Amino acid sequence: MxxxxxxxxxxxxxxxxxxxxxxxxxxxxxxxxxxxxxxxxxxxxxxxxxxxxxxxxxxxxxxxxxxxxxxxxxxxxxxxxxxxxxxxxxxxxxxxxxxxxxxxxxxxxxxxxxxxxxxxxxxxxxxxxxxxxxxxxxxxxxxxxxxxxxxxxxxxxxxxxxxxxxxxSLLKAIGENRHGVGQSVVESLMRITNLMIPGRRFVVAGYGWCGRGIAQYLRAFGGRVAVAEIDELKAFEAALDGYRVAELRDLAEWGEIFITATGRPGIITDEIVDRMPDGAVLANAGHFPWEIDVASLVARSTAVTEVDAAIERVDLPDGRHVVLLAGGRMVNLAGPGPKxxxxxxxxxxxxxxxxxxxxxxxxxxxxxxxxxxxxxxxxxxxxxxxxxxxxxxx
CATH class of the missing domain: 3.40.50.1480 (Adenosylhomocysteinase-like)
Structure with missing residues (x-):
């Protein structure tokens, strides 16, 4: 053979x-x-x-x-x-x-x-x-x-x-996006990083069906979850679902792990990264690898260290570092094991x-x-x- x-x-x-x-x-x-x-x-x-x-x-x-x-x-x-x-x-x-x-x-x-x-x-x-x-x-x-x-x-x-x-499709939105993506993103985050979910502070960017599911499953595991959403009606829904709701720039200092799920480019920019705490973790759940401005992040870094196939440590000029998962690509398709x-x-x-x-x-x-x-x-x-x-x- x-x-x-x-x-x-x-x-x-x-x-x-x-x-x-x-x-x-x-x-x-x-x-x-x-x-x-x-x-x-x-x-x-x-x-x-x-x-x-x-x-x-x-x-x-x-x-x-x-x-x-x-x-x-x-x-x-x-x-x-x-x-x-x-x-x-x-x-x-x-x-x-x-x-x-x-x-x-x-x-x-x-x-x-x-x-x-x-x-x-x-x-x-x-x-x-x-x-x-x-x-x-x-x-x-x-x-x-x-x-x-x-x-x-x-x-x-x-x-x-x-x-x-x-x-x-409402059927797909409920079945695959809210529950399928919600479950798989949280499972992948745990599998890739081995970090604890309970008590940790998460910021989910976007409260469409995927964002809803990610926030739901993070909270089900004991995570403290905030939602960044610019659409007034979706922000209203997130607030009534019990999440802290604000603009991403205002949540950047509070969050420890940031997950994008908007479908649009340029969500996590240099300005947002500059407000994050040392060691913040960045992950993307959207289809295109454009929601995190990876090119700019890497260009201004002092060092990028590959921890493993799905984790990179990015050192910043001010002495802080952030952790980038899957190179900014879809995190629930990254890393070892089921995807x-x-x-x-x-x-x-x-x-x-x-x-x-x-x-x-x-x-x-x-x-x-x-x-x-x-x-x-x-x-x-x-x-x-x-x-x-x-x-x-x-």
Whole structure:
């Protein structure tokens, strides 16, 4: 057995376990095999390549799809890629890819002339728009709030095909973002740092669904939590949920651990870092690694020391230091051990993906061009399936 076969076998074993714990996709796979909604269609994907994603790709392939896929920077798991390649899928990327190589992988997927896009951060949508290939795309899905913002702002009026934004779904907001991300971010913080949660002071930047979940699970473990939120209604909600609420600059001196979850760039800047106590820990839970201004932080540091693969100590000119987790990338996909949201949360989110892609493939005339939420009838059907799979009806 060569090294590649051993890696693929390892990936297959991990996927086998995870597949057995994703009942929603298990239920839809034989349905897709019968309906074949993606026959003759190529799906271009840019999404974190890990075992749960592999189960999603298997489901889409069962529906007749040809897959051309790449992961997101820094989160690709090589054993999963090796297994998918052995199955005959065209999968690009590796864990150690540079940013330039990752950009080339995204470009290759976009340039493969996909009929449907399964996007994460609107990278593929931007690529097909920039290269003039958008007219040949039937439509797609976008996983993230960050990607939805790009579609509605940066790419507004330039995307001629329908894109269902999965993070606009109330079902996903509750199931995957609030509970999935909330649980996985706190679990990852504990696993990476081995720090105590009870009694420690946390600042969560952003009180969208992910921020709500992170704050909820931190408090459930005994953390003291404050919320920084500029939207008046979300700040109102956070206050009534019992959190201290203020602007980030006013919370910087109080906090010990700072977690961003806004989907927008430039949240933790030099000005904010200058107000933090010595030893403050910085983590990002948003899709893009832009919420913490890492480039500026590193540029003005006196030394950056890698403690381990997911922890860096950044010494500052005034003698203080801060601790940066995962280089500012998504903290719940970093470090050793299990990564990402729970299996059940991702099963829910990926069923939203599969049925939304089916709607785009088979009934595009029912959808308008541009970004839009998951159709209501799909949300309600998936909610029924999830309650049944969870056993909450028994």
């Amino acid at each position: 060569d090294q590649h076969d051993g890696l693929a076998d390892q990936g297959a074993a991990r996927i086998r376990w995870i597949r057995s714990r994703m009942p929603l996709l298990a239920e839809v796979r034989p349905e897709f095999a019968q309906r074949r909604p993606f026959d003759g269609l190529r799906i271009g994907m840019s999404l974190h390549l890990e075992p749960k994603t592999a189960v999603l790709l298997e489901t889409l392939e069962a529906g007749g799809a040809e897959i051309v896929a790449t992961g997101n920077h820094g989160s690709t798991q090589d054993d999963v890629v090796a297994h998918l390649r052995r199955l005959g899928m065209r999968v690009l990327g590796s864990r150690d890819d540079s940013l330039d190589q990752h950009a080339a992988n995204v470009a290759a997927v976009g340039d493969s002339r996909p009929d449907l896009l399964l996007d994460n951060g609107a990278d593929l949508a931007a690529r097909v728009v920039e290269t003039g290939l958008a007219a040949s795309v039937r439509g797609g899905t976008e996983e993230t709030t960050s990607g939805g913002i790009r579609l509605r702002d940066e790419l507004a009026g330039r995307v001629p095909f329908p894109t269902i934004v999965i993070n606009d 990402g949201n729970s299996l059940e949360a991702m099963d829910l989110g990926f069923l939203l993906q599969t049925l939304s892609l089916e709607r785009v493939a088979t009934a595009p005339e029912t959808l308008a061009p541009g970004a839009q939420p998951v159709p209501d009838d799909l949300e309600r059907e998936i909610a029924r399936r999830f309650v049944r799979a969870l056993g909450a009806d028994r």
